[in-house]
C-alpha cells in the first residue's frame with residue numbers, strides 16, 4: 001500500500017518530522033503524494049464499527065432531508081445557496097456514503113471528503129440548533145475528520161498542528177521554558193506600573209490555575225501580562241503550571257484523537273499535581289471546548305468533568321465585576337453602539353450566553 005514520505009497514515013511525532021513537513025512549502029509535495037495515497041478500507045470499516053456509536057448512526061438515519069438547516073449555515077449563504085452546501089447534504093454525501101459503502105471508497109472519494117470536512121464545515125454546530133430533530137452536523141464532521149486523519153487525508157497545516165501537540169504539548173513549537181520565560185518577561189515589563197505584579201509558577205493549592213493558548217506566548221505576549229494584571233488588581237491567589245499550560249487543541253481540528261487525549265491529559269495532570277481550587281482558561285473558545293467540554297471524554301473521565309472545576313475566562317471576569325473585585329470607571333464606558341457575537345464554542349457549546357451579556361452590561 002503506497003505511502004508518501006510526507007503524506008501517509010503515520011502521525012508526526014518528532015521535531016525533525018515537523019521541520020521536514022514545514023520545509024515543504026504550502027504542502028506542495030505533501031498534496032502530490034496524497035493523490036497516490038491508498039485507502040485502507042478494512043481499517044476504515046473496522047474503525048467505524050468500533051467507534052461510530054448509535055447517536056451518529058441515528059442522526060444519519062432520521063434526517064428527513066427537509067433542508068431546514070440550510071439557512072443556518074454561513075457557508076451555504078456565502079456560496080449563493082449552493083445546494084451542495086446544505087449541512088445535511090454535506091454529511092450524507094461523505095460520512096453517510098462511507099458507511100453505506102462499508103468503507104469501500106477510493107482515493108478520489110477521500111480527497112473530496114477531506115475538502116468537505118475541512119473547507120465546507122467549521123464544526124460550529126449552528127445547524128444543530130436549527131434542525132427539528134436535533135441532528136448536529138458539526139459533531140458528525142468532527143467524527144469524520146478523525147476517520148480522514150487515520151487514513152492520512154488531512155490538510156497539511158492540520159497534520160503539522162497535531163504533530164506540534166505530540167512533540168511540544170502545545171499547538172506550536174514553544175517549550176515550557178520558553179513559555180515561562182515569556183510570561184515572566186512580560187510581567188517584568190509591567191512591574192513599574194503595577195508594583196508587586198508577579199507571575200506565580202507551580203504554586204500548590206492556589207485558588208486559580210491559569211492556562212493559556214500557546215499563540216499568546218509566541219505572537220501576543222502582551223495578553224499574558226494583561227491576564228496577570230487583572231488577577232493582580234482583583235487580588236487573586238493564582239498560579240500557572242510549568243507543564244500542562246496549553247489549553248488549545250489543534251489535534252481536535254485535525255481529528256487526531258490520540259493527540260487530543262495526550263494534550264488534555266497534560267492539563268489534567270497539572271491540575272492533579274497543583275490541586276488548585278479552580279482552573280481559569282484563556283479566552284480561546286475552541287480551547288475551552290477541547291479542555292472543559294470534550295476533553296473529559298477523550299481522557300476517559302467517567303464523570304465527564306475535568307479534575308477540578310474549570311471555567312472560561314469570561315466566567316471569571318463576570319464574577320470579578322459582579323463581586324466588585326474589578327471595577328469599571330463609569331466615564332470609560334463605551335458610548336458607541338456595540339454588538340456582541342455569540343461564539344460557537346463557549347456559547348453554543350457551553351451555554352455562556354448570559355455571562356457574556358453580563359460583562360457587556362458593565363462596559364457599554
Ligand code: SF4
Nearest residue numbers: 063064066067069131
Ligand atoms: S434540518 Fe435536520 S432533518 Fe432537516 S435536512 Fe437538516 S439535518 Fe436533516
Ligand code: SF4
Nearest residue numbers: 073121122125127138
Ligand atoms: S456545523 Fe456550522 S459550518 Fe458545519 S454545516 Fe453546520 S452550520 Fe455549516
